[in-house]
Amino acid sequence: MSSLYLILIFFLLNSSTSSAMITYNILRFGAKSGGQSDSSKALLKAWGAACATTKPATIYVPPGRFLLKNVYFYGEHCRNGAITIRVDGTLVAPSDYNVLGSSGNWIKFERVTGVSIYGGTLDGQGTSLWACKTSGKKCPEGITSLAFYNSNKIIISGLASLNSQMFHVVIDGCHNVKLDGIRVSASGKSPNTDGIHLQSSSGVTVLSSHISTGDDCISMGPGNSNVWIENIACGPGHGISIGSLGWELQEPGVQNVTVKSVTFTGTENGVRIKTWARPTKGFVKDVLFQHIQMVDVQNPVIIDQNYCPGEKNCPHQVSDIKISGVTYQDIHGTSATEVGVKLECSKASPCGVKLEDVELTYKSKPVEAVCTNVGGKLLASSDNQRCL
Ligand SMILES: *[C@@H]1O[C@H](CO)[C@@H](O)[C@H](O)[C@H]1NC(C)=O
Secondary structure, eight states: OOOOHHHHHHHHHHHHHHHEEEEEGGGGGGGOOOOOOEEEEEEHHHHHHHHHHHEEEEEEESSEEEEEEEEEETTOOOOOOOOOEEEEEEOOOOOSSTTTTOOOOEEESSOOOOEEEEEEEEEOHHHHHHHHHTTTTTHHHOOOEEEEESSSEEESSEEEESSSOOSEEHHHHEEEEEEOOOEEEEOOTTTOOSSEESSSOEEEEEEEEEEEEEEEEEEEOOOEEEEEEEEEEEEOOSSSEEEEEOOOBOOEEEEEEEEEEEEEESEEEEEEEESSSSSEEEEEEEEEHHHHHEEEEEEEEEEEEOOOGGGGTTTOOOOOOEEEEEEEEEEEEESSSSSSEEEEEEEESSSEEEEEEEEEEEEEEEEEEESSSEEEEEEEGGGGHHHO
C-alpha cells in the first residue's frame, strides 16, 4: 500500500468519525413514556452525557408522553457547543399546577451555547390554573413553559407549545436566536399566556409561526435589538407588541425591529407599541411594520404611551420613552372598531412615525385615526388619517 493511500484512508476514517453525531436516547437514561413517571432526571442525565463530550451530540426524545417537573439545563459546565435536542414525543407538565407552583420556569436553559431543539410538543396543562385565576381565587403564578436565559446560538424549530400556564416561550438576555415553525396554542381567554416573549436580546428571528393564545402573540420587552419577525399568523391573542416598556426608571431601548408579512385574525391589537405612563427614560427606534393583513382586529395600529391599568402606580405621569423612526407600510384589512389607527404619544416626547399605504376599513368604510403628540409623514393613505 502506498503511503498516499494510507493517508487517504486515515483522512476518510477521521472525517467520518468526527461528523458522526452521538445520540443519547432518553430511554437509555431511564425515561418512561405514558405520562405518569417523572422523566426529568433521565433528560438531565442525557444532557450531562452530551455536555461531557466536545463532539456534536443529539439528545433524542422518542414518540410518547413524558412527564417532566422543572428541568433546568445549565451551560456552565457544558463542554459541548453543538447539542441538538430532537423531540418526536410530547413533554408533559404535571396536571396539578401546585407541583410547579410559582417556580418561574418549567423547562429552562441558562448560559448555554449552540443548543438546537427540533420538533416536539410541550403540553403545559394550564387549563386548571387559568380556571383558578379567572375565578378570582388565590392561585400560584404558574410557569413559563420554555425559557432561554443568557444564551447564544439557539435554534428552536418545529416546536409546538400547548396550554402553557403562563408564557409559552421566553428568550431573555440571548444573542443569535432563530425560531422557526413554532406553533403556539392556548385558549383566547387564558390569562398571561404570551406566545413568544423577547427581552434584552439581539439578533432574534421568528419565522413562519402560528400563534393562538390569550395574551400577546409576540411581545418585546426592553433591551431588544435587531429583531426580525416574518410570516406569522396571530389570533386569537393580543397582537404583536413592543412593550410594555417604561416600568423601571432607567431602561435599555428597543431598536431595529422588523415585523413583516403577518396576518392578525380577531385579535385585540394588531401592531402595538405600549409604554407605561411613568417618567422613564428610554427609546424605541427604527421599527418597520410591513405587509400586514388585519381581519376584524380591535386596535389594528396602536401606540399607547398612556398605559396605566387601573390608574395605579402612574398618577398624572407621562412616559419619557422616545418613539422615533416607526414606519407602517402596506397595512390592509378590517378593523373591529371605528378607530383603526390610534397613535397616542407622550407630550414629553412626541413620536416620529410614517404611515404609507395604510388602508383599513370598519363596516366597509375607511377607519378613523386618532393621534396625539405625533409628528411624521403620511403617504398615500385615506383622508381619515389626516392627523399627521
Ligand atoms: C437590523 O437587524 C437586522 C436583523 O434583524 C440586521 O440584519 C441588520 O444588519 C440590522 N441593522 C442595523 C443597522 O444594525
